[in-house]
Amino acid sequence: MKFIVKFFAEITIKSRPVRKAFIKQLRHNVKLVLKKYDADVTVSGNWDFIEVFSEKDELREEFIQSLSNIAGIAHFQYVREFPLVDLDDIVEQAVVSYGDVIKDAVFAVRVKRVGHHDFTSVDAERHIGGCLKARCGALAVRLKNPEVLVPIDIRDNRVWMIEQRVEGLGGYPLGSQDPVLSLMSGGYDSTVSSYLTMSRGLKTHFCFFNLGGDAHEIGVKQVSNFLWEKYGSALNVKFITVPFEAVVGEILTKVDNAEMGVILKRMMLRAASQLMSEVGAKALVTGESVAQVSSQTLMNLKVIDQVTEELVLRPLITTNKQVIIDKAIEIGTAPFAASMPEFCGVISVKPTTRAKMHRVDKQESNFDFAVLEQAIENAQVMSIQNVMDDVAKQYQGEVPVVRMPVGDEVIIDIRHPDEASNRPLRVSGRPVKVIPFFALESNWSELEKDVPYLLYCGKGVMSRMHASYLLGKGHENVGVYLP
Numbered sequence: 001m002k003f004i005v006k007f008f009a010e011i012t013i014k015s016r017p018v019r020k021a022f023i024k025q026l027r028h029n030v031k032l033v034l035k036k037y038d039a040d041v042t043v044s045g046n047w048d049f050i051e052v053f054s055e056k057d058e059l060r061e062e063f064i065q066s067l068s069n070i071a072g073i074a075h076f077q078y079v080r081e082f083p084l085v086d087l088d089d090i091v092e093q094a095v096v097s098y099g100d101v102i103k104d105a106v107f108a109v110r111v112k113r114v115g116h117h118d119f120t121s122v123d124a125e126r127h128i129g130g131c132l133k134a135r136c137g138a139l140a141v142r143l144k145n146p147e148v149l150v151p152i153d154i155r156d157n158r159v160w161m162i163e164q165r166v167e168g169l170g171g172y173p174l175g176s177q178d179p180v181l182s183l184m185s186g187g188y189d190s191t192v193s194s195y196l197t198m199s200r201g202l203k204t205h206f207c208f209f210n211l212g213g214d215a216h217e218i219g220v221k222q223v224s225n226f227l228w229e230k231y232g233s234a235l236n237v238k239f240i241t242v243p244f245e246a247v248v249g250e251i252l253t254k255v256d257n258a259e260m261g262v263i264l265k266r267m268m269l270r271a272a273s274q275l276m277s278e279v280g281a282k283a284l285v286t287g288e289s290v291a292q293v294s295s296q297t298l299m300n301l302k303v304i305d306q307v308t309e310e311l312v313l314r315p316l317i318t319t320n321k322q323v324i325i326d327k328a329i330e331i332g333t334a335p336f337a338a339s340m341p342e343f344c345g346v347i348s349v350k351p352t353t354r355a356k357m358h359r360v361d362k363q364e365s366n367f368d369f370a371v372l373e374q375a376i377e378n379a380q381v382m383s384i385q386n387v388m389d390d391v392a393k394q395y396q397g398e399v400p401v402v403r404m405p406v407g408d409e410v411i412i413d414i415r416h417p418d419e420a421s422n423r424p425l426r427v428s429g430r431p432v433k434v435i436p437f438f439a440l441e442s443n444w445s446e447l448e449k450d451v452p453y454l455l456y457c458g459k460g461v462m463s464r465m466h467a468s469y470l471l472g473k474g475h476e477n478v479g480v481y482l483p
């Protein structure tokens with residue numbers, strides 16, 4: 001099978017060397033992502049389009065899903081390629097691809113041509129259109145707004161019958177811009193802002209400040225891993241966890257209520273600025289948006305920014321909350337955000353919206369900065385691929401794996417809601433509950449204590465990891481369903 005990948009318009013207006021460099025990066029990303037499905041996939045082309053070829057026709061859906069999540073692609077086409085014989089032969093091929101679809105429909109043939117031929121594109125459209133109408137029982141040919149379009153590309157002595165067109169993500173190829181370190185709290189804002197930097201080509205590493213909630217850390221790891229797997233798996237990135245409990249403790253005991261929020265953010269920026277070098281980041285990213293919460297007024301943001309000379313990017317700074325939520329729904333992070341157990345250790349009762357530098361300085365003079373230095377020193381830097389293994393380390397014992405349940409086990413489908421609704425799991429004669437993996441822990445207390453539950457995730461990796469986590473927490477009625 002073959003796909004033709006067309007570039008995002010902003011790539012095509014670049015100078016020749018820049019355009020070439022972007023396309024090279026895109027080719028690299030496409031190849032790495034698709035190689036996971038087919039080790040022999042070929043990815044070629046370097047100016048107008050990229051050609052993707054695989055012998056494995058059965059992987060069409062997987063390829064389409066993957067290509068539609070790779071930044072830098074405007075759209076791509078699934079094409080059937082054959083050698084150019086003559087226009088009558090193209091008619092035969094068009095009948096195969098479009099014969100059924102144009103029956104009783106108003107249609108048009110659109111031909112694009114590159115190379116020397118003894119017919120023009122319009123000649124070809126007329127000939128193919130006339131023959132198709134006569135042979136396939138179409139209602140009429142209409143060039144403007146046809147119900148069905150039959151697009152055909154003729155390139156020298158090759159013909160591409162375009163059978164499907166899929167819109168891409170747009171943006172620049174991931175890695176074509178400098179690396180950044182994105183501050184992830186796992187809610188709607190930081191997941192969307194990270195997605196935006198990724199789709200603009202910035203290699204995006206993740207940084208999480210643990211304010212004291214184990215469950216929050218797991219949640220942020222899960223959503224970061226999800227973002228990376230779906231949109232960024234062509235590049236290796238890091239996940240940094242900074243243990244910030246002691247910093248929170250210092251703030252709670254040494255700082256006045258009104259300034260706590262602003263000072264916490266200043267501590268985060270100070271730490272993140274120092275940790276940037278661990279991943280070679282050239283800027284920090286946050287999900288802040290003007291006036292969304294009290295610490296996000298212009299005056300407060302200015303005071304927050306004073307602690308660093310580094311560039312702080314805020315992709316959502318003027319975006320309204322509903323637009324952010326809609327984007328989170330579209331990219332798949334909304335369900336994570338909705339069930340993210342936030343730890344609100346530093347809540348100001350009457351938070352300031354107009355922080356004054358001299359007051360903040362005075363408050364911070366009570367703060368023991370050795371505590372912050374220690375937190376930075378204890379930061380853990382791990383590869384994003386391994387963050388989930390880390391979650392599973394809780395339990396060292398054997399996780400029971402069941403291939404064919406025979407007792408009164410209940411299966412829990414823990415896949416992402418999109419996947420679970422696209423391909424619902426059915427097991428004959430056995431109930432299946434759907435609880436996505438990120439809501440599993442918070443929902444566990446509502447399940448029966450004496451019913452054995454088997455987790456299902458498709459591949460058996462996520463399910464094993466979550467079962468092992470729950471076993472580690474002392475829940476003994478859990479195993480894995482791996483048919």
Ligand SMILES: Nc1ncnc2c1ncn2[C@@H]1O[C@H](COP(=O)(O)OP(=O)(O)OP(=O)(O)O)[C@@H](O)[C@H]1O
Pocket residue numbers: 182183184185186187188189190191207208209210211268285286287288292293295
């Ligand atoms: N614990 C944390 N670890 C890493 N970054 C954080 C943390 N808390 C906040 N941030 C960063 O600061 C930004 C603003 O956080 P704040 O808590 O004020 O808003 P928020 O609406 O809860 O953010 P979000 O929706 O991203 O969770 C976040 O978008 C994120 O970039």
